[in-house]
Each structure stands twice: as structure tokens, then as C-alpha cells.
Amino acid sequence: MIGSILIADDEEEIRNSLAILLREEGYRCATAPDGNTAIEALKEHAYDILITDLKMPGANGIEVLEQALEYSPNMLTIIITAHATVETAIQALRKGAADYILKPLDFDEVTHRIENLLNQKKLMQENKYLREQIDQEFNFNHIIGESPAMKQVYRIVKRVSSATSNVLITGPSGTGKELVARAIHSHGQRSSKPFIAVNCGAIPKDLVESELFGHKKGAFTGAISHKDGVFVAAHGGTVFLDEVGEIPLSQQVNLLRVIQEREVKPIGSNKMVQFDTRILAATNKDLGQEVEQGNFREDLYYRLNVVEIPLPTLxxxxxxxxxxxxxxxxxxxxxxxxxxxxxxxxxxxxxxxxxxxxxxxxxxxxxxxxxxxxxxxxxxxxxxxxxxxxxxxxxxxxxxxxxxxxxxxxxxxxxxxxxxxxxxxxxxxxxxxxxxxxxxxxxxxxxxxxx
Incomplete structure (x- = not known):
């Protein structure tokens, strides 16, 4: 798992050496020469890992840690400390730091610790999105039916599960559209990654953009921390847009661009974030008719409807x-x-x-x-x-x-x-x-x- 890292240390040699080493390992790195600069960087970007020295000009490592946890609670922090300040490092662990490393630094140990922490974060994310449910619970054994109409559904599901194409699942409410979406996910190559279902009809109109694309802390009233949108949060896995026909027309052009470019710009940010997420959508509406009535964009409809799976009524x-x-x-x-x-x-x-x-x-x-x-x-x-x-x-x-x-x-x-x-x-x-x-x-x- 390749992540983004912020390195905060007032010793230029340590700071630059760490950055060079970690970039060679494939990590995306930023640096800060003191605590105050680190805090400003944390306001602008959500990093996976923060590596910070305990003693720095301006804000010290503990203060930087506290700000990191406030801005992005899921960020993992490694404290760099000398032998004389081990007790302070232990205090940092109690405050929420994930690990600490003693000076002088062993670079092999640093990369090993980072790899372990990123793996830990990956497992935490998988637990958050109930991986145990998508491994076993939502497979064909939980879609009940032996009728010819359902056998046709099974055939299409098996065919599209191994692909990456967008799929539109249609049918009246109560026909099992989410079960079919989960079956597609659990039978594909992304089955070990997150499956995130979002009911587009249940999101308040003024929060649609935040829910789908994410936001930075302070981007609007109530944005008390960084938040990944569903496309980034499900990176490597699948997003299921249930009742996609309920997305406001004003947001459909943004969704179209995100689907086409496979990148999002969170509210309050000026940087694009790329993602690799499969998109499944469902609706109980006739989207073709919605297009004719001007309620749904035609280009978005065809972008979502690469393959359609119509579910039969009872x-x-x-x-x-x-x-x-x-x-x-x-x-x-x-x-x-x-x-x-x-x-x-x-x-x-x-x-x-x-x-x-x-x-x-x-x-x-x-x-x-x-x-x-x-x-x-x-x-x-x-x-x-x-x-x-x-x-x-x-x-x-x-x-x-x-x-x-x-x-x-x-x-x-x-x-x-x-x-x-x-x-x-x-x-x-x-x-x-x-x-x-x-x-x-x-x-x-x-x-x-x-x-």
C-alpha cells in the first residue's frame, strides 16, 4: 500500500535523507522544517502518516500530533526522539501516536515501521466497511430464485463480475438491487477491497458533493475534519450508487467528470485526488424517460449504463x-x-x-x-x-x-x-x-x- 507522508524535523539532513529514502520506496513525501509549518501542511492535505521530531522550533512534536489527530483522526503518527526523551515519547503514544523511533535513525527500520503501519491502516479500513459481510454473505447463495428470469440475472452477474465496466441495475424498490451489486463485487477481483453503498436519495442536496467527493477541514460550516468522499474511500474496491436517479441535476455534471477522469477534487481543496474504484449504480426510475424529461443528463446515463441488469418483479x-x-x-x-x-x-x-x-x-x-x-x-x-x-x-x-x-x-x-x-x-x-x-x-x- 503506497501512501503519503509528511516529515517534520528541524534537522535538514535527517529531513531530506528521510524524504529521499521514502520517495525511492515509492511513497509521496512532503517536508516541514518546524512544527508550525507542519501544522499548516496538515491543514492543507490529509496524509496517511506523519513523522515528526519531538523537539522543534515553534510547535513541538506533541502539539503537531494533537493537531494531526484533530484534522485527520485516521492519520498515523511516528515520533522521532532521542534516548533522553523516551518518557515524552511514551506520553505521545498515550495521546494517540502510533509508534516512535529513537535517534540515530536506522533507515531500514523506518521503512519497515511505515510498511507495518500502512498495512495496519488498510486492515482498519477494511474492518470499517465490514469486509466480513462482503466476503461471504452477499454471494449467489443469498439471492434466492430458480425461475428463468433469475437465472438470466445470474448469467449476467457472472459475466460482468470479472470485468471493470460500469453496471446499471434497474428494477422497482424491493427487488434486491443491492444484493446483486454485492454479488458482482464479491465474485470479482476486488472482493477483498471495500464495498461502499451510498443511497443517493437519502443525502441532503447540500451535502451530495461532500459525500461523494469529500471535503477539507473548514471548507464549510460543520466540516470539522478532513473527509474522503466515497470514491476515494473505496479505492481498489467498489462504490454502489443506489437510487442514482435522485442525484440533483446540478451535481450530475460533476459526477460525470469524476467517472470519466477517475479523480476528484474535495471541497476546499485545489488538488485532484486519483482513485481506482469500480462504479455500480441502481435506480427504480426509468432513466431513459428521465433523460427525455430533462431530469437526468444523457451523457451521464450512457456513462453509467455500459451494462444494464434489469431485475424482474415478483x-x-x-x-x-x-x-x-x-x-x-x-x-x-x-x-x-x-x-x-x-x-x-x-x-x-x-x-x-x-x-x-x-x-x-x-x-x-x-x-x-x-x-x-x-x-x-x-x-x-x-x-x-x-x-x-x-x-x-x-x-x-x-x-x-x-x-x-x-x-x-x-x-x-x-x-x-x-x-x-x-x-x-x-x-x-x-x-x-x-x-x-x-x-x-x-x-x-x-x-x-x-x-
Whole structure:
């Protein structure tokens, strides 16, 4: 990880020697001959690492450290000190310094310490953006559906995951656009890097530029510290611009330039910051129509829409409703500690015939409600809201009127679908089903499931 470093030391030989060495290692370096100059530099730029001597004219190293932490809390500081001031260096560690080095300097040790600190900062950033979620949680196993419409989505996702092209995910609210975006990220080469999702419709209009592009401390009222915009913060990874159609027209030209040039200028700065970040976007609007009405820039639309992934509505994939309902049933039965084992045929018929205007999200909410409020081992028709009960126009049955046979048929179908999603990996399928592999083998034998 190559970072930017500020070196503050009143000894010119040490200052210049360090700068030359670190530049040869590929770091971007700036220098300051005293504490006051260092503080002014910190006001102008957010460095990854500050290396400062303890004793300097003007502000001393402790004062520079305090200013560094105020301007940029994520900055890491190394204190340079003589043997006689080790106690002061320890005080600096207590105040927030990351490390200290004794004079005379061992340059190999300096580069080693810097490398370790930058690696530490990288890990901190990855934790901040919940790396554990994007490694495993948001893969194809969490996008439920075996319908032809969803299989087409899977094919496109697999194809675009290995590329760097911009992708526009379209569909009504509640169809799972962010899940698809996370699946693209987790199956690509950037999966170990940050995934940052930003809901463009939830950002106040006067803060859109700050959120996307960042700002310097003092750039406007309330800017109490430096802040990286989402494109820089996700460097190496992916930014997901959810509801991109809500970005104000006045900011769309700035977004277009950022996407084209792959660099941003934070508010209050006169310097451009480059980034390497993949851009995924999503909308529940018809952006083509928005362009015709003058609400969305045509050039930005085509820049974002290199590849479009239209997500089907629940009405277009009704055959997935039993799978989705069972998935949410298992999820909330575990989370709410409610031993609900299934859904009756009558209740499933109502779910199948209901017009889900809120899409998959609405179905999930209904199942959660039914698990929470139901008193039986199975969700029945009376556990569903009246709007769903009264809309039922068809019965949903399996091969028998027997509830036991219906449950067994559904269980066989569900096991088959999980095995398909894991490409026949029985150990992984058992893990997803929440059962022991031996139990899975017995059920496969019972239901005569062969791969």
C-alpha cells in the first residue's frame, strides 16, 4: 500500500535523507522544517502518516500530533526522539501516536515501521466497511430464485463480475438491487477491497458533493475534519450508487467528470485526488424517460449504463415465492427464536396469488410478521394480513392434499435448489440448510435425489 507522508524535523539532513529514502520506496513525501509549518501542511492535505521530531522550533512534536489527530483522526503518527526523551515519547503514544523511533535513525527500520503501519491502516479500513459481510454473505447463495428470469440475472452477474465496466441495475424498490451489486463485487477481483453503498436519495442536496467527493477541514460550516468522499474511500474496491436517479441535476455534471477522469477534487481543496474504484449504480426510475424529461443528463446515463441488469418483479417470478418464503421463514424463525416449521398450503396459495407491489422486501416483512405473531408450528392463512387473505384466488398445492406430503415435497424441492446453487457441493449445501451432512445424505436417499 503506497501512501503519503509528511516529515517534520528541524534537522535538514535527517529531513531530506528521510524524504529521499521514502520517495525511492515509492511513497509521496512532503517536508516541514518546524512544527508550525507542519501544522499548516496538515491543514492543507490529509496524509496517511506523519513523522515528526519531538523537539522543534515553534510547535513541538506533541502539539503537531494533537493537531494531526484533530484534522485527520485516521492519520498515523511516528515520533522521532532521542534516548533522553523516551518518557515524552511514551506520553505521545498515550495521546494517540502510533509508534516512535529513537535517534540515530536506522533507515531500514523506518521503512519497515511505515510498511507495518500502512498495512495496519488498510486492515482498519477494511474492518470499517465490514469486509466480513462482503466476503461471504452477499454471494449467489443469498439471492434466492430458480425461475428463468433469475437465472438470466445470474448469467449476467457472472459475466460482468470479472470485468471493470460500469453496471446499471434497474428494477422497482424491493427487488434486491443491492444484493446483486454485492454479488458482482464479491465474485470479482476486488472482493477483498471495500464495498461502499451510498443511497443517493437519502443525502441532503447540500451535502451530495461532500459525500461523494469529500471535503477539507473548514471548507464549510460543520466540516470539522478532513473527509474522503466515497470514491476515494473505496479505492481498489467498489462504490454502489443506489437510487442514482435522485442525484440533483446540478451535481450530475460533476459526477460525470469524476467517472470519466477517475479523480476528484474535495471541497476546499485545489488538488485532484486519483482513485481506482469500480462504479455500480441502481435506480427504480426509468432513466431513459428521465433523460427525455430533462431530469437526468444523457451523457451521464450512457456513462453509467455500459451494462444494464434489469431485475424482474415478483409477479414475473412467482414460481420463486415458495423458495423465498421458506428462506425468510428459516431466517426469522432463528432470529426471533420462534419454532415455526413451515407454511400451510392454504397460506402459500394466498402468498402466490397476492400482487406484491413492495416486491421481495414486502414478502420478507410479511413472513417476519407472521413468524412473530403466529401461535402455531406452521404459518396458516389466519396468520397473514387481511389484504393477503382476501386477495387469494387460488389454492397452492403440491402433489397431495396431505400437509405432511406437501411439506415433504417442498423440502425435496428446496434441497434440490440449494444443491444446484452449490454446484452439487453437499458439505456447503448442508451448511446453508443448517443441518449435518449425514442428515442431508439421509434426506437425499429418502427423496431419491441424484446429481
Amino acid at each position: 409477479q414475473q417470478r412467482k414460481e420463486d415465492i415458495p423458495l423465498l418464503a421458506q428462506h425468510f421463514l428459516q431466517k426469522y424463525s432463528n432470529e426471533l427464536n420462534r419454532p415455526v416449521h413451515g407454511i400451510t398450503s392454504e397460506a402459500m396459495g394466498a402468498l402466490m396469488s397476492f400482487e406484491w407491489k413492495g416486491q421481495v422486501r414486502e414478502l420478507e416483512n410479511i413472513i417476519e410478521r407472521s413468524v412473530l405473531l403466529g401461535d402455531n408450528d406452521f404459518i396458516n392463512l389466519d396468520d397473514l394480513p387481511e389484504s393477503i387473505r382476501t386477495s387469494s384466488t387460488e389454492d397452492f398445492t403440491y402433489d397431495s392434499n396431505s400437509l405432511d406430503n406437501a411439506v415433504q415435497t417442498f423440502e425435496k424441492h428446496h434441497i434440490l435448489s440449494i444443491l444446484k446453487r452449490t454446484d452439487g457441493n453437499k458439505a456447503e449445501a448442508a451448511r446453508l440448510l443448517g443441518i449435518d451432512p449425514s442428515t442431508l445424505y439421509r434426506k437425499m436417499e429418502r427423496y431419491k435425489i441424484e446429481l
